[in-house]
Amino acid sequence: MKAKLLVADDEKNLRELYKTELEDEGYEVETAANAVEVLKLLESGEYDVIILDIKMPGMSGIDLLQKIMARDKRQPVILNTAYPSYRDNFMTWPADAYVVKSADTTELKQAVKKVLAKRA
Numbered sequence: 001m002k003a004k005l006l007v008a009d010d011e012k013n014l015r016e017l018y019k020t021e022l023e024d025e026g027y028e029v030e031t032a033a034n035a036v037e038v039l040k041l042l043e044s045g046e047y048d049v050i051i052l053d054i055k056m057p058g059m060s061g062i063d064l065l066q067k068i069m070a071r072d073k074r075q076p077v078i079l080n081t082a083y084p085s086y087r088d089n090f091m092t093w094p095a096d097a098y099v100v101k102s103a104d105t106t107e108l109k110q111a112v113k114k115v116l117a118k119r120a
Contacts, residue, residue, distance in 0.1 A: 003116055006041060008032040008061070009053040009080070014101070018051065018080075021105040022112065035059035039067065047075075049115050051108070053101075054081040054092075062091045069094050076115045080108060 005027045007018045015031045022029045030047075032038045034056050041047075050068065054061035061079060068075050078097040079086070087098050096118070097111040 002026060002028045003048040003112075004028045004030070004046070005112065006030050006032060006038065006047040006050045008035070008038045008051065008056070008064070010034060010056045011053075014053075017103070018105065018108065021109065025109055025112075027112070035061075035064040035067075038064060042068070042071065048119065049076045049078060049096075049112055051078045051080050051112070052095075054079060054083060054086055062086070062089070065095060066091070076119055078108070078111050078115060 005022055007015055007029060009015045010033055019029045019031055032041055035058055052061040052064060065077055068077060076096045078099060079092055079095045080099045080101055082101045084100050086092050096115045099108050099111050
C-alpha cells in the first residue's frame with residue numbers, strides 16, 4: 001500500500017513541485033495551502049507523514065505542529081522551511097525531521113523515507 005503524505009505550503013509552485021516529485025517516488029500526496037486546510041483534512045483522513053512549511057499566513061507551521069501533536073503524539077511530521085534558524089527553536093523539536101527548502105527535493109525525499117522507515 002502506498003504511503004499517504006500531506007504537504008502544507010502557502011507557495012502554490014512549491015506545493016505542486018513537492019506533489020509531483022513525491023508522487024514520482026510512489027507516494028499518494030494531498031496538498032494544503034494553510035493550517036486551516038490541514039486541520040480540515042485531518043478530520044477526514046490519516047496520513048503517514050505530514051510535511052509542514054513554517055511560515056504560512058494565519059497559523060504558523062510551528063503552531064500547527066503543536067495542534068497536530070496534541071491530537072496525536074505519534075503523527076510523523078517533517079518541518080520544511082526556508083529558515084534554518086528555526087531548527088534551534090524548541091517548539092520545532094517534536095517534529096520527526098527538519099528540512100531546509102530547496103528546488104532540489106533530494107533531502108526532503110530522504111527525510112520522508114527515514115521517517116517512514118522509523119514508523120514501520
